[in-house]
Amino acid sequence: MGTPMLDQFLASIAALVSNRQGDHLQDYLQVVPEHMRDGYRHMALELQKSYPKGPGDDSLLKRCEALVPKNPDGTTWHAFPIFIRSYLAYLRDGNVSNPLEAYKSLSGLLNQCLQALGDSQMGAIVLRTVVYLSQIVAGLAMTLEKNIQLLAQLRLDRPQDAFERTSLVEDAANVVREGFIKCLVDRGGTTGPSGKPQGKRAGIYLMANHCLRLLHRCGKLRSADTIFKSISAQSPPLEHYPAAHRVTYLYYLGRYLFANNSFYLANKALHEAYNQCHVQCLKQRRLILIYLISSNIIMGRFPSLQLLQKPEAQGLYDIFYPVCRIIQSGDYLALRDHFATGSSAGQWFLRKGLMYQMRNRCEVLVWRSLIRKVFIFGGFHGDPSAQRAPPPMLHLSKVETAVRLLQSRHKEHFTKELFSKGDANVITIRLPEDSDYDGIAGLVSKASDPEVDDYLITSGYYDENGAWVENPSGQLIEGPEYEQYTDSLDYLYRGTLGLPTQDTHSSKLLQEIESIVSSLIKQNLLGGYLTHNPARFVIPGAKHVGVLAKGFPNVWQTISGQQQSYGDEVPAWIVTRQALPTQPAFQGTGGGRVINLKGAKAVGS
Structure with missing residues (x-):
């Protein structure tokens, strides 16, 4: 029995291989039933009758070997006939109605195609x-x-x-x-x-x-x-x-850098992807824009109304505008409410893979806004007319008052037990209860609790004879180091196991605000220094540049400037211009580097 459909198919494949028309080859090798014309079903019937499974496989392979001409050196493309034979076997035997069987068959077919891809010439x-x-x-x-x-x-x-x-x-x-x-x-x-x-x-x-x-x-x-x-x-x-390759690659590179907290580099890749994306590709431009806006907000630059009114930004105003308003307000508890996993906004950011970066990084900006507002209304701005005067400063007790005001507006953040006791030391960062960390931040810190055991103030010890001695009162154990370290140990553990505290005027909340201010200074988001007793944020050298410009530098300029100092080149984005010697994220070896020979002298000069 003849095989006219198979003969026609193999002749077409041979012509495509001879002319190296790989794009058209894909059109012939269809595997989805909905895309197959009647000719494929007729060819499958021919294969079942003329080349049955098992006995006909060797004969079918010989017919496929004729598709590839031999090279001048006598070699041939061995993997391609095997791949075509596998494709014809898929048409003959594949159970495409069963997803599991189709997955197994097509996985094997893909592996054969990858073997054919490995040929250096064809x-x-x-x-x-x-x-x-x-x-x-x-x-x-x-x-x-x-x-x-x-x-x-x-x-x-x-x-x-x-x-x-x-x-x-x-x-x-x-x-x-x-x-x-x-x-x-x-x-x-x-x-x-x-x-x-x-x-x-x-x-x-x-x-x-x-x-x-x-x-x-x-x-x-x-x-x-x-x-x-x-x-x-x-x-x-x-x-x-091609532009489609460039835009897609830069988008995923930006997403990767964003996920690894490299927001400045992610912003550069996403910005270029957005600029190169065709204006009519609204779905793609919107997807890029979501992560581009997020990376900018994290770095302190808000989207303009003009940007949010573009066709691809439809609906994004309702997503990002509340976040910008909360950052400006300085209400850190409102930010936590907004990004709560149970909120609609939190779910949206979670689905997009943005929630944790936005929630954690934006809270830093919220604290900066709160401290700035308190300084504007309640800080000492200095006396510009005086020759010698104290520098501008802010007593952190005023920030503490502002935080307590925010807490009073968001009582749902704190348990009824804390408020029923009238606790004046409600901390801003609450830790979950965990038996492994009892005693931290005053969660469970009772010296009478038999489960509370400390490495230095233990429930017992072994004496010099190796006998166990109980220590029910929780006293420091005397030994060679006792006299030398008694004072320092008493200081370290003061307030942890009920020992008296000397700094009774310093609340836990104020101490935590000091830590936050110290962190913001370390990140250069606040310009000044911190004093402990009394707790103050001091802004020196503000007479010439202005107190707000000195004490509260522009967030975007600060963060982007710090990132540029580490290198402005986006890793894995290869450009023709002369590259810098190092690329921050990837230290791969091999070729592909461009050596900057600017200013090099001629040999022998």
Whole structure:
């Protein structure tokens, strides 16, 4: 019996290989039933009759071997006929109605295609096919992840150690990563006009983007550092690739840097992605804009109304404007309410992977705003007319009063027990109750509690003869070090186990405010120094630049200036301009570096 459909199919494949038309090859190798025309079903019937499973596989492979001509040196593309034979076997035997069976068959087909991609001379022909198949396999993996029964059945077929078990989407990402490496290390591709890479190296960012997309889907984007290290070391400049590749890559690079708290570098990558994204791609521009605005807010720069009125920013005003208003207000408890996991805003930021960065980083800015407001209304601004006068300062007891006012407005943040006792030392940062940390911050700190045991004031000790001696009163144990350290130990443990405190006028809240101010000074978000007794924030040298400009420097300029001092180049963003000697995040080795020879002298001069 003849096989007209199979003959026509193989002739078309041979022509595509001969002409190196890899983009059209992908159109022929369809695997989704909805995309297959009637010819594929007729060809499947021909294969079942003329090349049945088992006995017909060798004959089918011989027919596929004729698709690839031999090279002048006598070698041939061995992996490609095996891949085509696997594809025809998939048409003949594949049970596409069962997601589990389809996933197994297509995973094997993808691995065969990756083997064909590895050929140094002809592998680039199947590049688009690798991307197409990996997308289908990833979609099936996500479907199986939602079906517990099918997933359990697959786990039984592929037993893994519990500590090494990965999701199916992550497995798909690892397969795509192999294709990315094959493209990256290819040295057979020629260089086109203006240095544009060709061959498999033309697919570096196509494969990288697909792998990054899968890692994002399975929540493992932070583990993409190997991709960025490899690109940083060996990739051609990004600008030689199509705009779609550039925008997608810069978006995921920005997301990765944002997740690793490199907000300044993330802002640069996302800003470039937004600028290069086509104005009609509203969905993509909106997605980039969400993370671009977030990184700017964290660094102290709020979005303008003009930006929030753009078509791609529809609805973002209601998301980000309340956050900006809370930061300006200085109400740290309102910020915690806004980003609570039970709130609608908290859920939105959580789904976008933004909540923890926004909540934690924005609280720093809120405290700065609160201290600034208190200073404006209640601080000493200095006497500009006096020749010698005290510098501007703010007594932190006034900040304490402002915090207590905020706490009175947000009583739901504190337990009824604390307020029923009239506790005047409600701390701003409450720690959860944990038996491993009893006694910290005054949560459970009773010397009479038999479970409270201390490393220095213990419930007992061994004497010089090795006998256990009880210490029910919790006294310091005498020994060679006792007299030397009695005073310092008494100071360290004063107030922890009920011992008297000398600084009775200093509340826990005031002490914590001192720590916050000290941290803001360390971060250069406050310009001045701190005195302890009495607790004051002092702003020296404000006469020439102004007290607010000196004591409360611009947040954006401060943070961006600090980041620029560590290096302004975004790691893994390869450009043609002369690069700096170091790239902050990735210290990969290998080629791809540009050496700055500006000012170098000629040999022998």
